[in-house]
Amino acid sequence: MPKNQKKSLVKSGLILSLMTFASRIMGLIREMTKAAFLGTSAYADAFGIAFMIPNLFRRLFAENAISVAFIPTFRGYLEDDKNEEKHRETQEFVSATLTLVSFLTACVCTLGIILVKFIIPFFYNGETNSEIFAETTLLTRIMFPYLFVISIAAFFQGILNGCNIFAPSGFTPVLFNGIVVLITYCLTPFLKNPAGLPQEALAARAMSFGVIVGGCTQALFQWPFVQSTGWRTTLTGLKKAFTNPGTKKVCALIVPTIIGMAAYQLNDVVSTALAGKVGTGTVASLQYSLRLQELILGIFAVSIGTVILPDLSGLAKNQKWQEFNKMLLQAIKIIALICIPVTFYSLVCGKELISLVYKTKSFDDSSVAMTLSVFQFHIIGLYFIAVNRIISPAFYAQGNTKLPTLAGIICFGFNIVLAAVLSLFLKGKGIALALTIASLVNTVCLFIFMKKMPGMEAGKIASNMIIYIVRICAFSIIAAAPAHFARLYLIKFFEGHGRIISYGLPVFVCAVIFGLIGTLLLIIFKDETAVGIAGKIRNKRASKN
Numbered sequence: 001m002p003k004n005q006k007k008s009l010v011k012s013g014l015i016l017s018l019m020t021f022a023s024r025i026m027g028l029i030r031e032m033t034k035a036a037f038l039g040t041s042a043y044a045d046a047f048g049i050a051f052m053i054p055n056l057f058r059r060l061f062a063e064n065a066i067s068v069a070f071i072p073t074f075r076g077y078l079e080d081d082k083n084e085e086k087h088r089e090t091q092e093f094v095s096a097t098l099t100l101v102s103f104l105t106a107c108v109c110t111l112g113i114i115l116v117k118f119i120i121p122f123f124y125n126g127e128t129n130s131e132i133f134a135e136t137t138l139l140t141r142i143m144f145p146y147l148f149v150i151s152i153a154a155f156f157q158g159i160l161n162g163c164n165i166f167a168p169s170g171f172t173p174v175l176f177n178g179i180v181v182l183i184t185y186c187l188t189p190f191l192k193n194p195a196g197l198p199q200e201a202l203a204a205r206a207m208s209f210g211v212i213v214g215g216c217t218q219a220l221f222q223w224p225f226v227q228s229t230g231w232r233t234t235l236t237g238l239k240k241a242f243t244n245p246g247t248k249k250v251c252a253l254i255v256p257t258i259i260g261m262a263a264y265q266l267n268d269v270v271s272t273a274l275a276g277k278v279g280t281g282t283v284a285s286l287q288y289s290l291r292l293q294e295l296i297l298g299i300f301a302v303s304i305g306t307v308i309l310p311d312l313s314g315l316a317k318n319q320k321w322q323e324f325n326k327m328l329l330q331a332i333k334i335i336a337l338i339c340i341p342v343t344f345y346s347l348v349c350g351k352e353l354i355s356l357v358y359k360t361k362s363f364d365d366s367s368v369a370m371t372l373s374v375f376q377f378h379i380i381g382l383y384f385i386a387v388n389r390i391i392s393p394a395f396y397a398q399g400n401t402k403l404p405t406l407a408g409i410i411c412f413g414f415n416i417v418l419a420a421v422l423s424l425f426l427k428g429k430g431i432a433l434a435l436t437i438a439s440l441v442n443t444v445c446l447f448i449f450m451k452k453m454p455g456m457e458a459g460k461i462a463s464n465m466i467i468y469i470v471r472i473c474a475f476s477i478i479a480a481a482p483a484h485f486a487r488l489y490l491i492k493f494f495e496g497h498g499r500i501i502s503y504g505l506p507v508f509v510c511a512v513i514f515g516l517i518g519t520l521l522l523i524i525f526k527d528e529t530a531v532g533i534a535g536k537i538r539n540k541r542a543s544k545n
Contacts, residue, residue: 019170024295026177031291032357033181037188037203039362040281040288040370042132047204048283049123050139051211052272053116054147057108061101061151066158069253070097072396073246074162093246095236098155100247103238105151112144123276123283135201142208149215156222159231168225175221176214183210200362253401267415267438271431274423281370282428288358289375289432292346293382312397321455324394329461331390333468333529339383340469344476345514346379348484349507352491356503374432381436383469384443391446394456403449411442468529475525479517483510 038044077090112119120136157169187206188199226233241247275282315324346353354371392404415438422430450458490506522530 019167019174023170023173023177026174026181028291028295028357030177030180031288032360033184034207035288035358035363035367036361037184037207038200038284039364040284040367041200041362042129042280043135043198043200043204044284045276045280045282046132046136047139047207048287049120049272049276050136050204050208051143052268053119053140054109054112054144056269057105057112057147058150058154061105061108061147066154069250069401070155070158071162072399073249073253074158077246078162089246091232092236092240093244094159094231095234096241096244096247097250098152098233099235099238099241101151101155102148102235103241105148109144109148112147113141116140116144123273125277135197135204139204139208142205143211146211146215149212149219153215153219153222156219156226156233159226159229160222163229165225165229168222172218172221175217179214179217180207180210183207183213253399267412267435270416271419271435274419275428275431278423278427278431281367282431285367285370285428286374286378286431288354288371289378292353292357292375293378293385312394316398316455319455321457324397324455325457325461328391328394328456329464330529330532332387332461332465335386335390336383336465336468336472337527337529339386340472341476341479341514341518343379343382344473344480345483345511346382347376348480348514349487349510350375350379352487352503352507352510356499356507359499359503370428374428377429377432377436381439384436384439387465388439388442388446391443391450394450395446395453398453400453403452404446407442407445407449410445411438414438414441471525471527475518475521478521479514482517483514486510486513 034044034047038047074090074093077086077093080086117137120133120140123136124133153172157172160166160169184203184207187209188203191202191205193202223233271286272283275286312324312327315321315327351368351372354375355368358371359365359368395401395404415434418434418437419431422434424430426433447458447462450456450461487506487510490509491502494502494505496502
């Protein structure tokens with residue numbers, strides 16, 4: 001890889017990580033807003049279910065199609081775009097894909113709005129209040145068009161990422177979450193309420209309107225940047241869209257992954273349905289917990305996976321397997337260096353973290369306890385979920401979507417069976433534990449299937465990963481012990497001084513203690529991954545000076 005290309009990769013990764021960090025922070029603020037207005041009430045469950053349904057299709061079609069099928073195909077077109085005829089073919093492919101995305105998502109949105117009243121009963125038991133049932137149906141219909149606008153936004157992101165432009169797409173989630181928060185605060189007090197609905201119902205409606213406005217903003221914000229690449233966002237006839245060689249290739253890649261992704265995403269659907277039947281507030285508590293977990297996943301796992309996919313594709317095409325395996329293993333180790341310590345720290349300070357982030361207004365002590373109970377089981381699966389998002393692009397880079405699909409199906413089966421059984425005894429905690437175990441199974445399956453891939457050294461990568469995991473776990477346990485004992489003292493010392501001080505200072509001080517001890521251990525034992533990251537940071541600073 002040329003030196004300037006490496007610098008570009010590092011720069012793109014840093015920019016995307018910063019943007020993703022900002023978006024996850026805003027996403028957390030969005031959940032804090034939801035917690036403040038809705039708590040763990042029945043209306044919080046209603047909004048969670050209503051948003052989950054169109055969001056399921058977004059992940060299934062929009063994100064899946066763009067990352068797995070469109071970007072690799074588009075990059076292939078770009079590499080061959082060396083004359084006017086090839087440029088025209090690329091433009092035809094872009095227009096055909098936009099037409100296909102627009103048509104299919106419009107059809108799904110229309111059907112969803114019509115059939116939603118038949119879908120909602122799956123998420124509630126027979127004792128559910130008819131008012132809550134009707135409100136969930138209304139909220140789902142308000143938010144279903146979000147699928148259409150966010151699919152267009154995902155298509156724009158695919159073009160930009162294919163051209164190695166990451167910043168605009170990385171910033172759009174910041175806009176989305178900011179708009180949802182703003183509209184919730186501004187619109188809730190002014191919504192008409194002739195039926196005398198509680199404040200939580202009005203806030204849920206306001207958030208739903210915010211979702212639609214935020215989705216539109218994501219698409220509109222990226223459009224000028226897409227125009228600057230020179231690729232026109234025009235539509236073509238449906239016949240041309242379905243018969244275009246590029247879209248045929250995209251469909252061939254995405255059809256098998258839809259099955260696997262459907263299995264993976266159905267985890268959320270079935271888990272939500274089970275949670276809805278377990279008891280009021282379970283759906284909301286699971287979502288609050290997952291938001292904290294996804295803060296880390298989004299900052300690092302998604303960013304690294306997005307940045308390395310184009311480069312893994314290039315290395316695979318040129319059969320540079322040594323560099324391919326080295327890049328993959330390095331990404332896996334970086335994720336371990338981040339996620340494992342975060343897991344141990346979160347187990348130590350989980351209650352204070354949840355109280356600091358969510359405890360206000362409608363989110364009381366019972367909401368904290370409910371969310372903490374599921375968070376403890378969610379967080380232990382953090383690394384497995386993160387590493388799956390790193391390993392899967394290694395398959396996609398070689399055009400193999402079937403094996404990750406099969407892994408997803410196996411993961412789905414484990415999760416559904418475990419969630420159904422464990423929820424009977426552990427309720428929300430059982431659903432969270434089922435996801436963690438299923439994620440571990442998915443990781444194991446990916447490594448088993450990796451043996452069938454040309455050039456990929458599955459055994460070597462797996463053994464190196466396991467050794468590194470054990471090493472970082474040992475460091476984390478050593479660092480967690482003093483943080484745990486300090487926490488007990490700090491809670492008593494700062495008790496009764498308001499949320500920020502009572503919970504924020506113990507969280508911060510424990511993090512400093514944990515971080516300093518962990519860093520010292522990395523230095524003493526000369527951890528290669530940490531040293532490599534530190535060296536890159538020093539070189540970057542030196543080059544600036």
